Amino acid sequence: MKNGGNLIVTTPSDREIAMxxxxxxxxxxxYEAHTNPELLKRWLGVFxxxxxxxxxxxxxxGGSLRYVWRNKxxxxxxxxxxVYREIxxxxxxxxxxxxxxxxxxxxxxxxxxxxxENGKTTxxxxxxxxxxxxxxxxxxxxxxxxxxxxxxxxxxxxxxx
Numbered sequence: 001m002k003n004g005g006n007l008i009v010t011t012p013s014d015r016e017i018a019m020x021x022x023x024x025x026x027x028x029x030x031y032e033a034h035t036n037p038e039l040l041k042r043w044l045g046v047f048x049x050x051x052x053x054x055x056x057x058x059x060x061x062g063g064s065l066r067y068v069w070r071n072k073x074x075x076x077x078x079x080x081x082x083v084y085r086e087i088x089x090x091x092x093x094x095x096x097x098x099x100x101x102x103x104x105x106x107x108x109x110x111x112x113x114x115x116x117e118n119g120k121t122t123x124x125x126x127x128x129x130x131x132x133x134x135x136x137x138x139x140x141x142x143x144x145x146x147x148x149x150x151x152x153x154x155x156x157x158x159x160x161x
Contacts, residue, residue: 006151008020009144015130024120025121059087061085061087067079078099095109103141109128123151
């Protein structure tokens with residue numbers, strides 16, 4: 001188990017990474033921050049020289065999602081697409097994830113769960129990869145630092161506003 005500030009990262013199985021963070025906000029606000037493109041552009045992967053320049057969401061089972069980040073310093077881009085598999089408003093989102101330039105093999109499946117208690121929301125994001133080697137590669141990529149920075153930005157710049 002690792003703790004990147006307020007983010008707790010664990011590996012519940014050979015193919016999964018689980019990330020947990022508590023936000024001082026009700027579940028419906030945390031859910032909206034994950035499903036509203038204008039809010040996502042304010043926090044998801046937006047740190048350092050990176051910005052989220054494209055964010056398209058068709059929030060329905062079978063609907064698609066599309067994110068494109070751009071590095072302001074060197075102009076490189078990183079794109080990701082997926083399909084929503086399950087949606088329970090304010091509680092749960094399950095979607096696939098595939099990068100335009102695949103840096104790991106296969107498709108990942110992400111399950112986002114929100115549990116509210118006393119006005120605070122525990123977010124748990126579990127990502128399942130195609131293999132243990134892929135999961136291990138993602139863990140070695142610095143992903144934890146990026147997710148922690150994104151969630152910090154969400155807490156400070158979106159939910160606290």
